[in-house]
Amino acid sequence: MxxxxxxxxxxxxxxxxxxxxxxxxxxxxxxxxxxxxxxxxxxxxxxxxxxxxxxxxxxxxxxxxxxxxxxxxxxxxxxxxxxxxxxxxxxxxxxxxxxxxxxxxxxxxxxxxxxxxxxxxxxxxxxxxxxxxxxxxxxxxxxxxxxxxxxxxxxxxxxxxxxxxxxxxxxxxxxxxxxxxxxxxxxxxxxxxxxxxxxxxxxxxxxxxxxxxxxxxxxxxxxxxxxxxxxxxxxxxxxxxxxxxxxxxxxxxxxxxxxxxQSHGEPSLDAEYRALIQSPRVNERTRQVLRDRLETVAPHPDVLDAPAMALLRLVVERLVPQQGERQIDLAARMVDAMATASGDGWRFADLPADAEALRRGLQILDHAACSLDRGGFAALSPKQRDTLLGDIANGRSGTTGPETSLSPQQMKRWFEDLCAAATQMYVAHPATQDRLGYSGIANRGDGAGPAGFVHVGLGEREPWEPLSKAKTQP
CATH class of the missing domain: 3.40.50.1820 (Alpha/Beta hydrolase fold, catalytic domain)
Incomplete structure (x- = not known):
């Protein structure tokens, strides 16, 4: 970190x-x-x-x-x-x-x-x-x-x-x-x-x-x-x-x-949500996990070199669009989880180990993009990027033959893994939870700390629960 x-x-x-x-x-x-x-x-x-x-x-x-x-x-x-x-x-x-x-x-x-x-x-x-x-x-x-x-x-x-x-x-x-x-x-x-x-x-x-x-x-x-x-x-x-x-x-x-x-740094927390994390309603273990998730992560060139890392960021932008200047570096967090073995350890049986699968999939993706534009995925328009990713998601893109290849079916599974990992990193970040007004972190403090939730009926909320800051799309 x-x-x-x-x-x-x-x-x-x-x-x-x-x-x-x-x-x-x-x-x-x-x-x-x-x-x-x-x-x-x-x-x-x-x-x-x-x-x-x-x-x-x-x-x-x-x-x-x-x-x-x-x-x-x-x-x-x-x-x-x-x-x-x-x-x-x-x-x-x-x-x-x-x-x-x-x-x-x-x-x-x-x-x-x-x-x-x-x-x-x-x-x-x-x-x-x-x-x-x-x-x-x-x-x-x-x-x-x-x-x-x-x-x-x-x-x-x-x-x-x-x-x-x-x-x-x-x-x-x-x-x-x-x-x-x-x-x-x-x-x-x-x-x-x-x-x-x-x-x-x-x-x-x-x-x-x-x-x-x-x-x-x-x-x-x-x-x-x-x-x-x-x-x-x-x-x-x-x-x-x-x-x-x-x-x-x-x-x-x-x-x-x-x-x-592009991000000018990852998002910070509003004072209200920061205070909730620090409150006795949150146990120390949960508090430390949230603090860790707020830390920026160092690059891991042993997992992805700079061009591949840049490509992954462009892909993740299409999978989990974020608004505003400050955005969570989801790609860096995904790679960090691989480098530190802090992920869930789950993968499809017909895919290589996570890091190797990520490298292969990105190479195949960029190669497919080069057939559309000589500048590769980075040179494609947002619509072209989405079309290419849609082809992968539907099992219509992949290569066969060389050892570094992945079949269209493997690329489909690779894409499912990528979507799941990006979404998981986004939802788990405290800034997202702050934006959504997620109060599940305050289930109970340590020792004699306050109990978690008392009002659990439909439409009921505790007076200390944060409100959602997310704007509903029309």
């Missing part, structure tokens, strides 16, 4: 999003997002050293750029904030997230990372011939340099940009300090931060363009996704590498969706 969950019920401060640009870009690339998120997210784009209005600043390593951006963030002293990084900026964003999680002063409150066609923590996958070509750009006449900039921008989009956006992007490339351009291609893109970044707890939204050959879905899945405990990836159709300029509406929608759906 990790530390006990003690989450404030105060309304969070206005959400601020700091945004970092791509190689050759500037803060101006985020203006379409500034406009579309206005009133909901306060977007503050930042020019990295050597680019845009910061072209005269030095410090082109990932470490130096991260330190510079961290200083800018501290100047704003945000409450709850998110950090967006595009391409080169995504690698810098990962470094800042690590600083925040390590407790660096002035960086508390980071709630999400938005990584857009991101350069990964490890060396960026780039063809050597392409790297050498780009290193040779911007060394000629003004006309030749402009031709290089036009070639660069046009090669990185799916469909052509509107003229104002294309002209602005080309102008940004041309005002880039040449030393900064060379530094990223020769060194920054090759820096290996994999071990230093490790696996981050900050929830991440990863966006990839369908036609992005260098940093598209495949690169994000293999090189970026494994660095996050909680991650969601979306592939944007017909888009290339310059997503904030190509499809700002879709990017804005993805950001708002993930902020609305």
């Amino acid at each position: 990790a530390g006990r969950s003690e989450i404030s019920d105060q309304k969070p401060d206005t959400l601020t999003m700091f945004a970092l640009h791509f190689l050759g870009g500037s803060a101006r690339e985020w203006q379409p997002l500034v406009d579309r998120l206005a009133g909901r997210v306060d977007v503050i784009p930042i020019d990295l050293p050597g680019f845009g209005d910061a072209a005269d600043l030095s410090g082109y390593t990932v470490d130096a750029m991260a330190a510079y951006v961290a200083g800018r963030i501290r100047e704003h002293a945000p409450g709850r904030w998110i950090l967006a990084g595009h391409s080169m900026g995504a690698k810098v964003a990962c470094a800042i997230s690590r600083m925040s999680e390590d407790g660096d002063a002035g960086l508390a409150g980071l709630s999400h990372l938005i990584l857009v066609a991101g350069s990964p923590p490890g060396p960026e996958p780039m063809d050597d011939a392409k790297r050498q070509e780009m290193l040779g750009w911007f060394r000629g006449s003004e006309a030749e340099n402009r031709a290089d900039a036009v070639r660069y921008i046009k090669a990185n989009v799916g469909d052509a940009l509107p003229d104002p956006l294309q002209d602005g992007a080309i102008a940004d490339v041309l005002r880039t300090r040449h030393a900064a351009w060379l530094a990223w291609l020769e060194n920054g893109s090759r820096e290996d931060w994999s071990a230093r970044i490790g696996r981050l707890d900050t929830p991440a939204l990863i966006l990839a363009g369908e036609t992005d050959e260098g940093l598209g879905a495949d690169a994000q899945t293999t090189m970026m996704v494994p660095h996050f405990r909680t991650v969601q990836m979306t592939v944007l159709p017909k888009a290339g590498h310059l997503l904030p300029l190509e499809c700002p509406d879709a990017v804005a929608d993805c950001i708002l969706d993930v902020l609305a759906s």
Whole structure:
């Protein structure tokens, strides 16, 4: 178990999003997002050293750029904030997230990372011939340099940009300090931060363009996704590498969706229900069990690695939808029960042991999703996810042959197990019991404590029983 969950019920401060640009870009690339998120997210784009209005600043390593951006963030002293990084900026964003999680002063409150066609923590996958070509750009006449900039921008989009956006992007490339351009291609893109970044707890939204050959879905899945405990990836159709300029509406929608759906911590208890748990009407053994269930759980990479864990969370979201910012991490609790052997020990006889069955089932599920979309289950729409899960529930999806396979009938049983485990974890959590006004925990205290229930007739309730806070759906 990790530390006990003690989450404030105060309304969070206005959400601020700091945004970092791509190689050759500037803060101006985020203006379409500034406009579309206005009133909901306060977007503050930042020019990295050597680019845009910061072209005269030095410090082109990932470490130096991260330190510079961290200083800018501290100047704003945000409450709850998110950090967006595009391409080169995504690698810098990962470094800042690590600083925040390590407790660096002035960086508390980071709630999400938005990584857009991101350069990964490890060396960026780039063809050597392409790297050498780009290193040779911007060394000629003004006309030749402009031709290089036009070639660069046009090669990185799916469909052509509107003229104002294309002209602005080309102008940004041309005002880039040449030393900064060379530094990223020769060194920054090759820096290996994999071990230093490790696996981050900050929830991440990863966006990839369908036609992005260098940093598209495949690169994000293999090189970026494994660095996050909680991650969601979306592939944007017909888009290339310059997503904030190509499809700002879709990017804005993805950001708002993930902020609305992902947890900002698990839910806490209302004072009334907390007092009931502490009251002499609840025996100490029950009280301790409830306290244990309020604790957050540590990841267990020996059971599921980061990509599989992210996939499980997406599946569980469809099985047990939760409302509000704070949501119970049911997937983590299910895996923790397997790792600590604290479950009920029950399983279908024709399924492998729980952990092995979970891994196999998730692999088969994602493989089936890949036949629908190259980005796998994470790239499917909610309706597509539900359809695929429905096929599994009805015994219409599975594989046969390899040892790692599960037949459609086994996948059906696997899905039944998954639904039962997710529901059990949800109902057993004290926050759910608080929401439902469940008073069965107060059946009797220890020793001479108060008796449990006296009024047991239909419609009768004890004066100390909590009321349900759940809203009835129309």
